[in-house]
Amino acid sequence: xxxxxxxxxxPFSAGKTEFIRSVSEIDVVSTERKVSADGERAIxxxxxxxxxxxxxxxxxxxxxxxxxxxxxxxxxxxxxxxxEGMLGFxxxxxxxxPETFREARSILETFRAYAPTPYVVAANKQDMADAWxxxxxxxxxxxxxxxKLLPCVASxxxxxxxxxxxxxxxxxAEMDGGEK
Amino acid sequence: MALRGNLRDxxxxxxxxxxxxxxxxxxxxxxxxxxxxxxxxxxGKLAHAQIGQEDGRLAxxxxxxxxxTTGQLRAIQTRxxxxxxxxxxxxxINAGYLSQDDILNSLQSYFTDVVRRLFTWVEGSFRFxxxxxxxxxxxxxxxxxxxxxxxxxxxxxxxEQLQDEIPSLDMALKFIERPxxxxxxxxxxxxxxxxxxxxxxxxxxxxxASAAKMSDLEIRRIVYGLxxxxxxxxxxxxxxxxxxxxxxxxxxxxxxxxxxxxxxRLITRIRSI
Numbered sequence: 001x002x003x004x005x006x007x008x009x010x011p012f013s014a015g016k017t018e019f020i021r022s023v024s025e026i027d028v029v030s031t032e033r034k035v036s037a038d039g040e041r042a043i044x045x046x047x048x049x050x051x052x053x054x055x056x057x058x059x060x061x062x063x064x065x066x067x068x069x070x071x072x073x074x075x076x077x078x079x080x081x082x083x084e085g086m087l088g089f090x091x092x093x094x095x096x097x098p099e100t101f102r103e104a105r106s107i108l109e110t111f112r113a114y115a116p117t118p119y120v121v122a123a124n125k126q127d128m129a130d131a132w133x134x135x136x137x138x139x140x141x142x143x144x145x146x147x148k149l150l151p152c153v154a155s156x157x158x159x160x161x162x163x164x165x166x167x168x169x170x171x172x173a174e175m176d177g178g179e180k
Numbered sequence: 181m182a183l184r185g186n187l188r189d190x191x192x193x194x195x196x197x198x199x200x201x202x203x204x205x206x207x208x209x210x211x212x213x214x215x216x217x218x219x220x221x222x223x224g225k226l227a228h229a230q231i232g233q234e235d236g237r238l239a240x241x242x243x244x245x246x247x248x249t250t251g252q253l254r255a256i257q258t259r260x261x262x263x264x265x266x267x268x269x270x271x272x273i274n275a276g277y278l279s280q281d282d283i284l285n286s287l288q289s290y291f292t293d294v295v296r297r298l299f300t301w302v303e304g305s306f307r308f309x310x311x312x313x314x315x316x317x318x319x320x321x322x323x324x325x326x327x328x329x330x331x332x333x334x335x336x337x338x339x340e341q342l343q344d345e346i347p348s349l350d351m352a353l354k355f356i357e358r359p360x361x362x363x364x365x366x367x368x369x370x371x372x373x374x375x376x377x378x379x380x381x382x383x384x385x386x387x388x389a390s391a392a393k394m395s396d397l398e399i400r401r402i403v404y405g406l407x408x409x410x411x412x413x414x415x416x417x418x419x420x421x422x423x424x425x426x427x428x429x430x431x432x433x434x435x436x437x438x439x440x441x442x443x444x445r446l447i448t449r450i451r452s453i
Contacts (some may be wrong), residue, residue: 001354001418003380004442023453055355058449062442067377081377087443127291145256161450175440 002062006167007082008052009069010092010108011100015124016068017052019092022160024054024066074104079107083114088167092154093141095123095131101140110143118170122152122163182310193332195306199327200224207312212304214393219295221315226323228314229294236290238265238283238319245286247278252276254275264317288321295328298334300397335397342400345407349386352417353379353403356410375402376411381418 008016052068067082083089089111093104104121109117123137132140138149148166152159182199187210195208203224212219215232230236239260243253260268272278314320368376371394378388389399406412 001381006448023450056443056449056453062445064446064449081374101306124236157453164450165281165447166451168443172443172447175436175443 001060003037003065004062004087005045005065005067005085006067006164007089008092009079009087009111009127010122010124011094011097011103011107013097014092014094014100014104015152018094018154019090019122019124019152019160019163020052020054020066020068022155022157023056025057026055042129060102079110081115086115086117088114088118088120088171090163090167091119091121092124093121093137094154095125095137096128098132098140101137105141115157118167118174120148120150120163120167120170122150122154124152126151127153127156128157183306185306187301187304187306190306191332191336192295192301193329193336194327195308196286196295196325196332199308204310205313206306206308206310209307209312210298210301210306211302212298212301213395217294217298218312219291220312220320221297222320222322224296224325226244226291226325226328227320228318229291230314231294231297236294236318238268238287241286241290242272242278242283245289247286248281265319266317269319283319284321287319288323291321291323292328296331299332300395302339302396338401339397342397342404345404346385346400346414349389349399350384350417351414352381352384353388353406353412354381354415355379356413371398372402372405375399375406379412381415384417385414 008019010012010016052066054066054068056064056066058064066098067086069079069082091104091108091111094100108119108121121141121143123131123134126134134149134151138145141149143149148170150159150163152163154160192210196417198204199208199221201224204345205222205224207218207220210219217229217231219226219230220228239248239253239256242248243250248256256263256268261321265273269280269283272283273280374392374434375388375394383391385403388394389396392399394402403412407414
């Protein structure tokens with residue numbers, strides 16, 4: 001049995017747990033704890049302290065694991081552990097909370113430093129009225145035109161599938177590029 | 181004759197028992213696989229404990245026991261570098277911020293925690309230095325060892341039981357295919373997650389322990405918990421033994437065409453969800 005891993009990362013409350021839950025064939029194992037900091041509690045009551053874990057069985061020889069990282073900075077010691085051996089990673093960003101964009105950028109850079117694997121950025125909560133436009137987010141996140149910034153609603157399986165597929169297409173493209 | 185030896189022959193619990201019975205005064209120095217610990221005793225009672233490079237100064241101990249906020253800790257660490265633990269303790273008591281009991285209870289709790297961690301050390305050497313006292317500026321306590329010895333003995337029995345349950349660390353772990361709905365309610369610790377992230381039929385339990393920097397007892401305890409929860413099963417490692425670095429979940433195929441085929445299989449599967 002071969003296993004491959006993708007990591008879903010991003011700031012606190014970006015929607016990582018929901019994203020994995022939308023496509024995992026098993027109930028997502030997560031360690032959600034009550035939030036202690038007042039500022040964070042105003043956003044949601046529980047957060048992932050270690051990581052989420054979801055699974056997609058491809059066939060009898062291949063399984064894809066999805067690992068969601070903890071969003072709070074104080075658990076960032078887990079990031080490097082999770083990034084080891086990953087096929088690629090997804091940075092989730094809450095489109096309605098521009099105050100988290102800088103942190104998302106910092107997380108992206110951190111993961112790029114851990115492993116030079118392909119990645120995509122998912123602009124979550126695009127169904128909300130106050131969501132930023134994709135183009136504006138690209139500027140705010142200082143993303144190169146080549147980086148895929150994809151609209152997403154973490155609870156909507158179709159958009160989650162699209163994000164995963166775009167990441168896989170990027171991985172394929174990089175393999176093709178490496179052959180040249 | 182100098183009290184020195186190997187933890188394989190003489191456990192930490194046995195050492196504590198000996199120190200307690202002999203009312204010994206001095207410092208037990210234990211060199212473990214990755215760090216060292218110094219535990220000081222006076223007349224057979226625990227006086228002070230220090231492990232590795234961990235900051236065991238009073239300010240940090242009080243912060244750990246929530247008696248000081250992070251801001252207060254930072255202020256003390258930056259502005260009161262020259263103040264000894266004893267002076268700091270007196271300042272806090274005189275300012276009416278903490279009582280003597282608050283300080284002693286926090287220190288006792290920390291020292292006890294250090295000793296508890298030593299119970300998991302099964303590899304390493306020890307020596308008892310009769311003339312070595314705790315650093316002059318540190319506050320010491322006088323804590324009876326009996327309860328700690330009982331706790332240590334309990335852990336020893338647990339260790340023996342775990343060895344029966346998981347006799348070999350050369351086996352690998354595999355996620356059970358249909359773990360059931362109870363997984364949703366499972367609340368894993370950070371250490372358990374650390375182990376989970378390395379689970380792969382190619383990684384032996386020993387390799388996982390090494391990668392996660394865990395002792396034999398710690399990894400056995402976590403694996404036993406995961407087994408009992410029905411999350412994993414013990415399997416024979418796939419193929420020849422590989423290092424954890426190579427065997428972690430990742431694309432292990434050598435051929436680029438095989439890699440592309442693997443990614444295409446993933447694409448087909450995700451499209452079908």
